[in-house]
Amino acid sequence: xxxxxxxxxxxxxxxxxxxxxxxxxxxxxxxxxxxxxxxxxxxxxxxxxxxxxxxxxxxxxxxxxxxxxxxxxxxxxxxxxxxxxxxxxxxxxxxxxxxxxxxxxxxxxxxxxxxxxxxxxxxxxxxxxxxxxxxxxxxxxxxxxxxxxxxxxxxxxxxxxxxxxxxxxxxxxxxxxxxxxxxxxxxxxxxxxxxxxxxxxxxxxxxxxxxxxxxxxxxxxxxxxxxxxxxxxxxxxxxxxxxxxxxxxxxxxxxxxxxxxxxxxxxxxxxxxxxxxxxxxxxxxxxxxxxxxxxxxxxxxxxxxxxxxxxxxxxxxxxxxxxxxxxx
Amino acid sequence: xxxxxxxxxxxxxxxxxxxxxxxxxxxxxxxxxxxxxxxxxxxxxxxxxxxxxxxxxxxxxxxxxxxxxxxxxxxxxxxxxxxxxxxxxxxxxxxxxxxxxxxxxxxxxxxxxxxxxxxxxxxxxxxxxxxxxxxxxxxxxxxxxxxxxxxxxxxxxxxxxxxxxxxxxxxxxxxxxxxxxxxxxxxxxxxxxxxxxxxxxxxxxxxxxxxxxxxxxxxxxxxxxxxxxxxxxxxxxxxxxxxxxxxxxxxxxxxxxxxxxxxxxxxxxxxxxxxxxxxxxxxxxxxxxxxxxxxxxxxxxxxxxxxxxxxxxxxxxxxxxxxxxxxxxxxxxxxxxxxxxxxxxxxxxxxxxxxxxxx
Numbered sequence: 251x252x253x254x255x256x257x258x259x260x261x262x263x264x265x266x267x268x269x270x271x272x273x274x275x276x277x278x279x280x281x282x283x284x285x286x287x288x289x290x291x292x293x294x295x296x297x298x299x300x301x302x303x304x305x306x307x308x309x310x311x312x313x314x315x316x317x318x319x320x321x322x323x324x325x326x327x328x329x330x331x332x333x334x335x336x337x338x339x340x341x342x343x344x345x346x347x348x349x350x351x352x353x354x355x356x357x358x359x360x361x362x363x364x365x366x367x368x369x370x371x372x373x374x375x376x377x378x379x380x381x382x383x384x385x386x387x388x389x390x391x392x393x394x395x396x397x398x399x400x401x402x403x404x405x406x407x408x409x410x411x412x413x414x415x416x417x418x419x420x421x422x423x424x425x426x427x428x429x430x431x432x433x434x435x436x437x438x439x440x441x442x443x444x445x446x447x448x449x450x451x452x453x454x455x456x457x458x459x460x461x462x463x464x465x466x467x468x469x470x471x472x473x474x475x476x477x478x479x480x481x482x483x484x485x486x487x488x489x490x491x492x493x494x495x496x497x498x499x500x501x502x503x504x505x506x507x508x509x510x511x512x513x514x515x516x517x518x519x520x521x522x523x524x525x526x527x528x529x530x531x532x533x534x535x536x537x538x539x540x541x542x543x544x545x546x547x548x549x550x551x552x553x554x555x556x557x558x559x560x561x562x563x564x565x566x567x568x569x570x571x572x573x574x575x576x577x578x
Numbered sequence: 579x580x581x582x583x584x585x586x587x588x589x590x591x592x593x594x595x596x597x598x599x600x601x602x603x604x605x606x607x608x609x610x611x612x613x614x615x616x617x618x619x620x621x622x623x624x625x626x627x628x629x630x631x632x633x634x635x636x637x638x639x640x641x642x643x644x645x646x647x648x649x650x651x652x653x654x655x656x657x658x659x660x661x662x663x664x665x666x667x668x669x670x671x672x673x674x675x676x677x678x679x680x681x682x683x684x685x686x687x688x689x690x691x692x693x694x695x696x697x698x699x700x701x702x703x704x705x706x707x708x709x710x711x712x713x714x715x716x717x718x719x720x721x722x723x724x725x726x727x728x729x730x731x732x733x734x735x736x737x738x739x740x741x742x743x744x745x746x747x748x749x750x751x752x753x754x755x756x757x758x759x760x761x762x763x764x765x766x767x768x769x770x771x772x773x774x775x776x777x778x779x780x781x782x783x784x785x786x787x788x789x790x791x792x793x794x795x796x797x798x799x800x801x802x803x804x805x806x807x808x809x810x811x812x813x814x815x816x817x818x819x820x821x822x823x824x825x826x827x828x829x830x831x832x833x834x835x836x837x838x839x840x841x842x843x844x845x846x847x848x849x850x851x852x853x854x855x856x857x858x859x860x861x862x863x864x865x866x867x868x869x870x871x872x873x874x875x876x877x878x879x880x881x882x883x884x885x886x887x888x889x890x891x892x893x894x895x896x897x898x899x900x901x902x903x904x905x906x907x908x909x910x911x912x913x914x915x916x917x918x919x920x921x922x923x924x925x926x927x928x929x930x931x932x933x934x935x936x937x
Contacts, residue, residue, distance in 0.1 A: 402596055405916045409875030413897050511721045542731055549724035556719040
């Protein structure tokens with residue numbers, strides 16, 4: 251892996267005029283990763299689809315009430331006379347077991363799935379970074395205790411933790427309003443459950459980084475100047491370990507989306523009528539043969555999204571954190 | 579080496595006790611009482627008191643924990659509320675199915691993943707490499723159960739009537755009842771003895787049992803039923819293993835001693851397998867160890883899709899029904915399994931890399 255690449259002429263020209271900013275350097279390295287670039291394009295299309303797609307595809311007359319509905323109301327309109335219709339001009343992805351339009355539900359389900367992915371990662375980063383930084387910085391028995399807990403959580407298969415936790419706290423959170431739409435309480439529960447079961451790898455990465463950084467001279471200097479521990483951790487240590495945090499939280503979004511699908515597939519995740527890509531799949535086994543469109547499209551959306559995010563994560567790793575190895 | 583193994587063994591004792599406690603606590607975390615979950619919402623307080631009394635659930639939590647620990651050390655996991663039979667009995671019926679499925683999936687992921695990783699590293703940037711990596715990325719991006727659904731649909735419906743048709747669910751075709759290998763061998767075993775329990779446990783793994791008893795009709799049928807779930811379950815670990823093998827091999831292949839080996843005129847095969855692979859194995863072993871956790875979690879989903887009555891499925895049902903006995907027993911078994919597995923991974927580190935042994 252020790253290939254030496256000479257700077258291109260343009261790079262030399264660039265240096266003559268002006269030094270490149272870190273952002274430009276990052277973009278330059280990211281661009282080299284063709285799959286990541288392609289995935290970035292794919293992700294933009296997917297985001298446009300779930301953000302604006304509702305304006306185009308989610309409108310129509312809801313037969314049982316006879317009203318003309320748009321947006322999420324249309325996605326939740328159930329017309330049992332139309333149940334389990336195969337894909338057609340009117341319903342390009344077909345209809346589900348109670349006659350809701352699957353295309354519209356993949357759009358609004360996508361909003362939920364991505365929201366869960368992003369917020370679960372925020373929880374994951376907060377917990378993981380805190381545990382990792384505190385363990386690495388203070389060392390001693392604090393480190394021992396936190397790392398044993400981390401290891402114990404890594405040993406138990408995360409799906410079991412997910413099932414138990416979503417069973418334990420599920421159904422006790424009321425509906426909340428956010429970004430102009432209502433989220434059922436189960437969404438909030440799932441965000442925390444996924445966040446609290448996925449921080450362990452991040453904690454280990456942050457700890458390892460903090461361990462090596464805290465021996466540096468500038469940290470000793472800060473300490474000699476009487477800077478507080480909290481300030482050293484947040485102002486000096488964490489900004490220097492931001493690259494692996496960004497990379498692993500990008501990949502974390504992909505993991506959280508899959509985790510949501512697993513929990514919802516088992517019927518313990520997001521509760522209907524709110525759609526998510528995961529809960530659209532929960533009756534799939536029953537209709538494996540009779541209605542393949544029921545599980546094909548939501549699954550395809552999950553796969554494409556997760557694939558794009560994974561490629562972007564790989565590209566970011568190359569761009570931000572060239573020294574790290576994959577999968578650790 | 580022996581001291582190293584002994585030290586690792588001693589270190590795993592507190593971990594196991596910790597997990598036992600966590601399991602016990604988690605099972606009690608699940609809200610609503612087991613009585614009404616079992617006997618229905620309309621159960622009267624009197625009936626429930628009797629139920630709690632019978633299962634020792636009315637005692638204080640610390641007492642329950644002490645009783646529970648004591649029984650575990652005697653190998654007794656108590657009774658399942660739902661099935662009214664000893665949990666160990668259920669365990670011995672379900673565990674073979676999951677073990678068989680996981681072993682099949684693990685074998686596939688190792689036998690395909692490692693060679694693919696090696697080939698992509700040796701032919702770095704060739705079309706084989708690009709395709710393998712693309713496929714590995716798709717593999718880790720697919721929800722296990724969705725892949726299972728696609729496979730089941732494709733092989734049981736699209737290919738219906740062709741020789742490639744495969745059954746989408748169950749373990750054996752209806753009507754096919756395998757004879758336990760010990761009966762075929764005319765072994766006289768007394769029911770209840772340890773040997774009988776072990777023999778019965780092994781005989782419940784259909785593929786192994788049919789090989790042992792030489793029943794090729796059952797063997798073929800069992801393998802056909804195993805292919806789809808095993809392939810579905812193997813995809814994610816396979817992709818991870820292929821990726822890790824590739825990056826680890828790439829790193830090793832760039833080192834000076836490999837160039838020296840090539841300069842000595844050694845064959846490509848010898849250089850790759852004898853010189854490079856052994857040094858590249860360490861990170862691969864780590865990933866294999868880690869992906870086994872995912873394998874067990876994935877087993878729940880795979881067993882759901884393919885309608886297999888394994889451990890994962892029953893554990894999920896037990897959590898939903900608050901069947902403490904089963905939840906505890908299975909988590910303990912899984913935890914002990916993982917601690918043992920980590921031990922094996924650590925020992926194989928020490929075996930692969932003498933430096934670890936000496937520290």
